[in-house]
Amino acid sequence: MPRLLVALAALTVTACSAPAPATPLVTPPAAVVQLPAVPVPGRDPHSFARPDEVRVDAVELDLTVDFEAHVLRGSATLALTRAAADAPLVLDTRDLAIERVEVHLPDRTDWVATTHALAGSHPILGQALTVDLPAGADRVRVHYRTSPASTGLQWLAPEQTSDRAGEFLYSQSQAIHARSWVPCQDSPGIRVTVAARISAPAPYRAVMAAEELSNETGPNGHVVRTFKLDQPIPAYLLALAVGRLESVQLGPRTAVWAEPGVLPRARSEFADLEAMLTAAEAAVGPYRWGRYEVLVLPAAFPFGGMENPRVTFVTPTILAGDRSLVSLIAHELAHAWSGNLVTNATWRDFWLNEGFTVYIERRILEALYGRERAEVEAVLGREHLELELADMSDRPGDQILHLDLSGRDPDDAVTDVAYEKGALFLRRLEQAYGRDAFDPFVRAWFDRHAFTGQTTEAFRAFLSAELDAPLLPGQTAPDLDRWIEAPGLPDDAPRPQAESLTVAADAARSFAAGRKIDARAFSPLQWIHFLRALPLTDGPRPAAAILAELDAAYRFTATGNAELLSEWLILAARHGYRPADARIREFLTGVGRRKYVLPIYDALLATPEGAALAREIFAVARPGYHAITRGSLDALLGAP
Ligand code: BES
Ligand code: ZN
Numbered sequence: 001m002p003r004l005l006v007a008l009a010a011l012t013v014t015a016c017s018a019p020a021p022a023t024p025l026v027t028p029p030a031a032v033v034q035l036p037a038v039p040v041p042g043r044d045p046h047s048f049a050r051p052d053e054v055r056v057d058a059v060e061l062d063l064t065v066d067f068e069a070h071v072l073r074g075s076a077t078l079a080l081t082r083a084a085a086d087a088p089l090v091l092d093t094r095d096l097a098i099e100r101v102e103v104h105l106p107d108r109t110d111w112v113a114t115t116h117a118l119a120g121s122h123p124i125l126g127q128a129l130t131v132d133l134p135a136g137a138d139r140v141r142v143h144y145r146t147s148p149a150s151t152g153l154q155w156l157a158p159e160q161t162s163d164r165a166g167e168f169l170y171s172q173s174q175a176i177h178a179r180s181w182v183p184c185q186d187s188p189g190i191r192v193t194v195a196a197r198i199s200a201p202a203p204y205r206a207v208m209a210a211e212e213l214s215n216e217t218g219p220n221g222h223v224v225r226t227f228k229l230d231q232p233i234p235a236y237l238l239a240l241a242v243g244r245l246e247s248v249q250l251g252p253r254t255a256v257w258a259e260p261g262v263l264p265r266a267r268s269e270f271a272d273l274e275a276m277l278t279a280a281e282a283a284v285g286p287y288r289w290g291r292y293e294v295l296v297l298p299a300a301f302p303f304g305g306m307e308n309p310r311v312t313f314v315t316p317t318i319l320a321g322d323r324s325l326v327s328l329i330a331h332e333l334a335h336a337w338s339g340n341l342v343t344n345a346t347w348r349d350f351w352l353n354e355g356f357t358v359y360i361e362r363r364i365l366e367a368l369y370g371r372e373r374a375e376v377e378a379v380l381g382r383e384h385l386e387l388e389l390a391d392m393s394d395r396p397g398d399q400i401l402h403l404d405l406s407g408r409d410p411d412d413a414v415t416d417v418a419y420e421k422g423a424l425f426l427r428r429l430e431q432a433y434g435r436d437a438f439d440p441f442v443r444a445w446f447d448r449h450a451f452t453g454q455t456t457e458a459f460r461a462f463l464s465a466e467l468d469a470p471l472l473p474g475q476t477a478p479d480l481d482r483w484i485e486a487p488g489l490p491d492d493a494p495r496p497q498a499e500s501l502t503v504a505a506d507a508a509r510s511f512a513a514g515r516k517i518d519a520r521a522f523s524p525l526q527w528i529h530f531l532r533a534l535p536l537t538d539g540p541r542p543a544a545a546i547l548a549e550l551d552a553a554y555r556f557t558a559t560g561n562a563e564l565l566s567e568w569l570i571l572a573a574r575h576g577y578r579p580a581d582a583r584i585r586e587f588l589t590g591v592g593r594r595k596y597v598l599p600i601y602d603a604l605l606a607t608p609e610g611a612a613l614a615r616e617i618f619a620v621a622r623p624g625y626h627a628i629t630r631g632s633l634d635a636l637l638g639a640p
Contacts, residue, residue: 044346045406046176048119048128049185053087054080056185057232061196064222065206065242067167070155073145074199076182078192080138089133089140092179092186093118094126095147101131104139111141124409126179142183151627152177154300160624161243161298162316163261166203168243170297170313172306172628175347175410178235189345189453191232199224200242207257207295209239209308229309231289232451234343239308241295250274253287257311258296265319266296272326272368276333279367284337284360285443288450292336294329300592302626304328307335307357315593317562324524325563327365327377334360337446345453347410351401352459355422356442362423376525378427378496383532385420389488392417399487401425402456411628425483427494429467432478437469456484500526505533512539512546519554524561527554531567536575543575557583566596573603573610581613589621594629601636 042052049056058079063072080089098118102111112134119128131140146153156168171181179186198206199222210227218224247257248267251274258266277292293311296319305328306313312332318325338356358381366374392398392415401422403413430438444466445459460480471477482490504526507517512535522530534550536543551557556568557580569587572580584604588597601618604610618637622630 044187044189046125046347046410047185047187047190048090048092048125049187049190050087050090051185051187051190053084054082054089054133055190056089056091056192057081058193058195059182059184059238061182061194061198063196063198065169065198065200065204067155067169067201067204070148071145072153072181075141075143076184077139077141078184080133080140082133082138085135087133089131090185091129091131091142091183092126092176093129093144093183094121094177094180095150096127096129096180096183097145097147098129098183099143099145101143102141103131103134103137104141105134105136106138107136114140116142125176129183144183146181149627150177150180152180154626156243156298156300160300161259163244163259165259166244168241168298170241170243170301171239172302172313172626173238174236174306175413176236177628178238181240182235182238184235184238186235188234188236188343188347191234191343191451191453193232194227194229194238196227196240197224198227198240198242203244204242205245206240206242207245207311208241209233209237209311211290211310231309233309233340234453237307237309237340239306239311239313241297241313243298245295247293251277253277253291255291255293256296257293258316259298262296262316262319265321266294269319269321269323269326270294270329272323273329275368276326276330276364279364280330280333280336280360283363283367283439284334285446287336288341289336292333294332299590300624300626300629302592302594302628304593304595305332307332307339309336309340315591317591317593317596320524320561320563322524322561324561327361330364330368331357331361334358334364341451342446342449343453345455345458346405347413348403348405349454349456349459350403350410350413351418351422352454352456354418355401355426358419358423359426360442372498372500375496375498376501378423379498379501380525380529381416381420382424382493382496383529385416385424385489388416396487401484411631421489421493424489424493425478427496428478428483428490428492429463431494432471432475433467433469434472437467441467460484501529504530508533509535511550512536512541514541524559524564527556527564528567531556531564531571534571536571543571544577547572547575547577548579551577551579562591562593562596566600569600570603573600574606576607576610578609584613585617588617589624592625592629594632597625597629598632598636601633605636 056078060077063074101114101116103114104111114132116131121127152171152173154170158164158166161168176186178184194210196208199218200206202221202223206225208227210229213226213228215223215225244259245257246260246263247255249255254273256266256270281287289310291310295311295313296316297313299316301315304315318328334357338360339353344350344353362374362377389399399417405413507519508530510517559565569584601614604614
């Protein structure tokens, strides 16, 4: 399905090596910036920053939330380490209005104005902001405001929230959207500590991916809350949500946030959160972020989950009522190690974040719910990866773990290759050397590289230096070049097995052949596998007739499990099963999770009636989608 994800921005642009302007001025943005085709060695091609010259170590935000204008306004104060005495500070920005820039000099108490230049706009990277630094300046303060179009923020009207009781704002900074709400060095290899002061109108509550320190009544009916995060994080983990949010404690270190009407369901869905945290620590070492909370966002959120430190943001579509989708929480929790503690140095190393995370996610599930449950996820994961690799057959470069992303939007890296091929590679290593050797290796990877960004090359070096145990009997060493640098799935890729899914696949074939099946006790994940295994095109009966019969027996169109529903609606759309059209319309207008909506729209395009329906729904739903989902759909369906 994510042939679509990849049909996105394949724009040709790369790193920035343009010299700083000789006479920096406050300049209006020039036309589109052209960048050299060859990236500067050692720099991140998705950032204008030059951390080797001047590095930002701490960010202090002072922002006011304006729900009428849909902007954040205020300042970002950045503490610097200067390695090159004469070099300016170069920051990433996008859609920011820069009002003025000041510097702090150690021998003065007041702030002094300095000059800055905002470069022309690059279609993927945004605008470099170059700030002149007088000798000795150790801090910079940028006064700015965001734009209603800032891609890292979504402003929701009350009708787009669950309770429909008020407005909502949330950020989504990964991969390179932090720069659209904070002027920063937006590269995952650069880490900052965070302090923030957020002023928001009173009925609303600001929650940050940080520790709340205080709250007080501010001017104009606002409440001002302060936050801090002492653990240094990359900019893509900066996060803020403001809405009618309440929380309940779940365990000593865990809690859940949601709109009041959603809170009871959230509380029961995430009852295992504390146990999950304990299981994760047993698997990969101490949790270093203090608390672990989950915040349930409105349904427009374009992802399933986002591992913001201390508070994972999730889609409400995870609330299935039966805890069947909690693997998503195990996944986001695993990022507290793979991603947040040890981070991909650049987006081409994204598989280090996600492959490790999927691997650890399944170790957590195995510890909590047993081997079969973890294997079910692994089988479904490999199955989906194979579908996606087939869709990518004309793009071998995208099938490589160590992806070449120069000139491309890093949001393009979000495919099953990073996630599932990455996890299979780690599982292959586990299989070759055994858990007795592999588990300490994984722990050492996190301990020794805590709070740093790491490259694929560094991983390979660490692997050859540290995983020096003998191979288990009958095992061979995996071919690292084949796994890391070559397309496709190597022949030695592990094949997970789950008995309950074999039963489901057998049932699917029997059903299509017109035989009776006993599926009353199937879990949602068994049904997903059943639907994927259903032979719909090569048998004597029309697909729509098989779907109608299935729907009559098992009521898929009415299911409240979003993962299963999306799988069902893909089939319904592709095979023109019209009784599902109303549900398709309802789902596509109510939910913004890209992984769900994109394949359904794509499947609708398979028939003329479906294509007409897709365009009609999109015209209505488009304004409510997050910029990320909207961008992907524009690429599929054409922007209006
Ligand atoms: N960090 C990712 C989400 C992400 C990746 C956002 C890249 C922007 C760019 C998150 O951990 C994730 O992988 N979410 C998945 C869920 C998971 C269970 C596979 C999602 O949103 O579907
Ligand atoms: Zn992830």
